[in-house]
Amino acid sequence: MHGFTHDLGLLRDRRFALLLSARTISVLGSAFSPVALAFGILNLPGATASTLSVVLTAQAVPMILFILVGGVVADRMPRQRVMMAGELLMAAGFFGLAAMLLTGWTPLVALGVAAALSGIGTALAFPALTGIIPEVVPLDRLQAGNALLGLGANASRVAGAVLGGGTVVLFGGGWALAISGAMYAIAGTLIAMLRLPPGDRSAGESHSVLTDLRDGWREFSSRQWIWVVVAQFSLMVMAIQAGHGVLGPLIAKESLGGPAAWSAFLAGEAIGTIAGVALSLRLRPRRPILVAVLLCLPTALPYALLGADAPLWAIVAGAFVLGVCFDVFGVLWQTTMQREVPAESLSRVSSYDMLGSLMFGPIGLLVAGSAAGLFGTKESLLGCAVIIVIATLAALLSPGVRNLRAPRPQEATDPGRQVTAT
Template structure:
């Protein structure tokens, strides 16, 4: 009974962060932003394809116009977020996203939608995302005390996952009922709501990161120095550049191929994705409570269970087993994401956090498109099942290599602060 009360008390203390006005504003802003991000791809894809004369090539051009600036400007976004107050940077980024999607929606609704104009509006949204992403990691320590970073990241992850699932479901319904144009306008409205909520944070000057040193190149060099000087950081980013490449190949191409050929098609793949989503929600609850002494080591090792569904798909397992593997993948990725963000926020100096976060995002995602490009030829050459097993082997192998580095194994989390008991005495925290 005493142990149960301690767990309940601990969970209650964790959820006490919801009484913090600024955190709840940030949580609500993340919810609307995630909804907008989930709405946008479906609305944009079907909205563009509804245009007279539009083809898959038209859609590819518009999507490339959005994704390319996001990658190119990611490092610049990190510099901006370290130089200026991060709440204002995020507000500007969400506002730019709203303008981009309002413009796309207006073009589709009016019928005036030349491809160059669509590409320009999509590029504007891509630049906005490059501004928001680095600031998003950096702003959490500006709002939340260090002792509650992990709980804050877990709750932000929970809201993001729920919003992403809801957005994917609602966007399909919105496109079917209202059309792609109005769905894009709805996406823009969600980004606008996120911008308003971020504006209400009103962080005090002492809590903002104002670090305008010299040129952008000089700031990028300083950010790279912070990134490269930490072995645990660049090793895990290098690990996940390969992991994400394999996951993109398996998730984007090979898995759907197996589902179509052997498991019943799109409904089976939807069940797979649902299992993954449930796992991610469960992972948030786990991440809120665990406090590993070696968080980076656990982060690197947690990539290994994510290979399970690809091994099962490649081995011809029944659907129920594959969905169970997807659940494990969802749990693993969510827990490692929370541990990773919390470790970065604790270990990186606040004045460089957004720049380091931009290097992290760029490094982790840079090989992702290669996985998508290679997956199709690999499926033709050796078959989708052997290719899936190959993806799983790559994930396991690169993760085992990562844990060989002493920086990954050696970094320890700071000791938790003693907790005050109800009678005022101080008790040691449970490990």
């Protein structure tokens, strides 16, 4: 068993404290931005839902297009610099959006360019973050490090949802976006202070981007447990996007009492993610991916309860369970990837993970409204629950998922341990 005192000792490490602070502040900035951007754009003269859609698309598409490039860059260059560049690009994008909203000069093309900068920044920062954690955290304390980073991120999401909305109400979307940009700038500055050793990833023979992508794909596809779970999540995220983005709010409006009920659902989920940190700090399964995938089964519960017309307290409890399970899954998944994937390929594998997991999400958002009209909102929510269960059960058929074992404590502390594909 691992004691909390031992795990919390990471907070005394200067480099980890800087990384934790940077990540927490960056997520707080990202939690500010959805409300600020949505209401800031919609309050512009002549703006419509289509205007907001164009800006959000301009932000999302570059992130998807550049995520694989971000993985290549983070594996080639010092990840500290790549992550810092990503944070500063996001800061530039949000400062630009804030300046346009505050001055009233808001051509749609300019709004789209600023939003695209933030999307490219995300594509650079996320793969670099996955790879930089093992450079900061000792191998035997990776799970604790990931859990503590998750705690900071989850707390920021809860705080940002409240503070961001309040800032928009009191001061307007432009100032809220400026605060978001300042948070990204602070995060980039903290990352610059890490002062990690330069490493040797840029040394040796030079390769083209396509060669690096091919090598990263080889590392990704040679590990059955990775590509099977990513395929599972591509379907799960599609169902979750439909349930969270469209169907859940719709059923809340139709039969649960409106926005207050859906806010209670989201609050239950957020509290669950924070509670999940305590569990993820203590849980050390010998088969981490098997346990992580099994934890995906209860995530279908809130959608089943919504579809079954359950009372609100039960639905909120289901959302709490979803939050706990997803938090523990995330810590086990990140820790296992960081242990099993060679450091020189980790950011590229992470970028393939992100791309594969998210690629069907927009489809879920797109078809949710039509499904509700054709089959009914409750029936569509039950369909989301069924998709989650079927995708998870299919992933459990994989020997790689079932059989991958975590290293024993003496192996986890051995930097010369050989990493094998499963």
